[in-house]
Amino acid sequence: MxxxxxxxxxxxxxxxxxxxxxxxxxxxxxxxxxxxxxxxxxxxxxxxxxxxxxxxxxxxxSITDPADDKQVASNVEEKKETMKEETSEETEEKKTTNAVVVPPKSDTTKTETVNGDLEVHFVNVGQGAAQVIITPNKKVMVIDGGNNDDEDEMVAYLKQLDVTKVDILIGTHPDADHIGGIDAVINSFDIGKIYMPKVQRDTKTFESVLQSIQNKGLKVTTAKAGLNLDLDPAVQVKMISPIEETNSDANELSAVVRLQLGEQSFLLTGDIGVATEEQLIQSDEKLQSTVLLTGHHGSDHSSSEAFIQAVQPKYAVIQVGKNGYGHPTSEILDRLANHEASIYRNDTDGTIVFKTDGKEMKVNKNAFAHTPKAKTQTATPVVVPVTQPDAESSSPGSLKATATIDNASPNQNEEVTVTVTVKDQNGAPVNGANVHLNLAFKSKDTIYESLTNANGVASMSFRIGRAAEGFTVNGDITISHNGTTTTAQTGFTPR
Incomplete structure (x- = not known):
């Protein structure tokens, strides 16, 4: 047209x-x-x-075919839909960009920060406590350091692990068997942060720790419940006690730390007793843990039935050495065994090391085998005051024993030697007699044992550590041979 x-x-x-x-x-x-x-x-x-x-x-x-109108309308609507879709996608993208994305917990344990295992070393320091924690990212936390006599061993152990810096150092409470080696750790390594509870002791050991802290220009952060410790992003580290700031019993103020990597966890309890355990049970803190450090070296003043039920440990560690307290008590061993916890002890297993990737747990020692039995009464040593460092005693018609000490007035940290000579009723040397020396220092007993040689002589050497000046340490000696027993005494007064 x-x-x-x-x-x-x-x-x-x-x-x-x-x-x-x-x-x-x-x-x-x-x-x-x-x-x-x-x-x-x-x-x-x-x-x-x-x-x-x-x-x-x-x-x-000016005339348009109706089919063309429909096509044009379709194109317009299609463009609108496309714009809507693009706008929607842009909006979602902006929301995704601006929103704080919280990944599920299952993804948290699979972050790039996990480069290895979490290691918890329960170091054998005899009748004391010390733990070394090494995280997947090679951060180091040390909790306690054993007795004064253990400080060299503690430093050597850390160096053996190639430790150059201790990122977090915790003294659970001021007892010498827990903080005795901490001063040497402070002196020997670069230290990040130090935590100790708000409790003091008028002892040489405590003073030495404070002096080491001061010498390096460090500060002490008060240990208390509710602190999330910044050690390693891969590991949750939380201090859940002390809940109270003051208590007449320093043990109840012990710093308690819980570690968790993935599905595996550790509860490290210091010397807390039943009173603090009850407070923890009543709190909102998570107590269930794969590994439990049994409180107070296996004392029956700790590890109550209710607490063990709350923790549900698969493994229980008792940091204990030769002692006169009866640690660990049969009651605690029975309780742990009844809960089917595998028991590990420093006095039977040496240093115990747990390693976990968050899923599996590996232990480098064999569990201490314990069969529950009826509780027996533990005899309490009787300390007899001494006025002389040497003493002689005899059992009628059988053994005669003489005990001597090479230095009755030693200096701090000096080594002394106790020598026991055993003879029979005819004055002949007794070979193979068992000699048991119990050193009683205030409320703490330390045990040494030896056998006499062919000359009837047994020698026991030890360092006195930082024993209090002017306070006499009594040594009660029990000698037994072929069913016959006799006793002797000695002692020393540090200067």
Missing amino acids: SNFGLILMLLAFASFFVGLIGVVKGSVKFLKLGSRKASGLFLGASFVVFIVGAIMVGSDS
Whole structure:
């Protein structure tokens, strides 16, 4: 339609000029226009045809096929939907970008920060306590350091592990069998942060620790419940006690720490007793742990039935050495065994090391085998005051024993030697007699044992550590041979 109108317009345009020529000249012979009047009429007709053609072209351009309308509408709607989708995607992207994304807990244990195992070393320091923790990212935490006599061993153990820095050092409470070796650790290594409870002791051991802290320009942060310790992002480390700030019993103020990596956990309890255990049970803290450090060296003043039920340990560690307290008591051993916890002891297993990747737990020692039995009464040693460092005693008709000490007034940290000579009723040396020496210092007993040689002589050497000046340490000696027993005494007074 538009094409036909365009043809008419072109013909009309050409006819217009022809008619115009005829008007000017008076005629157009090839169209047989013989007058100006005829040419004028032809010119007018051309104009009319031009107008008609123009109308035909214009009307055709303004009409759109209905199918085309639908296509255009479809395209518009499609564009709107596309824009909506793009806008929605942009909005979601912005939400994702601006929102704080909290991954599920199951993903937390699979972060890039886990590069190895969590190791917890229960170091054999005899009748004392010391733990060394090495995290997957090789951060180091030391909790307690054993007795004064153990400080060299503690430093050597850390160096054997290639430790150069102790990131966190904790003294659970000021008893010498827990903090005695801490001063040497402070002196020998770079130290990050130190935690100790708000309790003091007027002892040489405690003073020595404070002096070492002061010498290195360090500060002590008060140990208390609710502290999340910044040790390693892969390991949760929380201090859950002391809950109280003051207590007449320093043991109850012990720093208690719980570690967790993945599905495996450790609860390290210091010397807390039943009173603190009850407070922890009543608190909101999570107590259930794979490994439990049994409180107070296996004393029956700790590890109550309710506490063991709350912790549900798969493994129980008792840091204990030769002692006159009866640690660990049969009651505690029975209780742990009844809960089917595998028991490990420093006095039977030496240093005990646990390693875990958060899923499996590995132990480098064999569990101490204990069969529950009826509780027996433990005899309490009777300390007999001494006035002389040497003493002689005999059992009628059988053994005669003499005890001597090489230095009755030793200096701090000095080594002394007790020599016991055993003879029979005829004055002949007794070979193979068992010699049991119990050193009683205030409320603490230390046990040494030896056998006499062919000359009837047994020697026992030891360092006195930082024993209090002017306080006499009594030594009760029991000698037995072939069912016959006798006793002797000795002692020393540090200066």
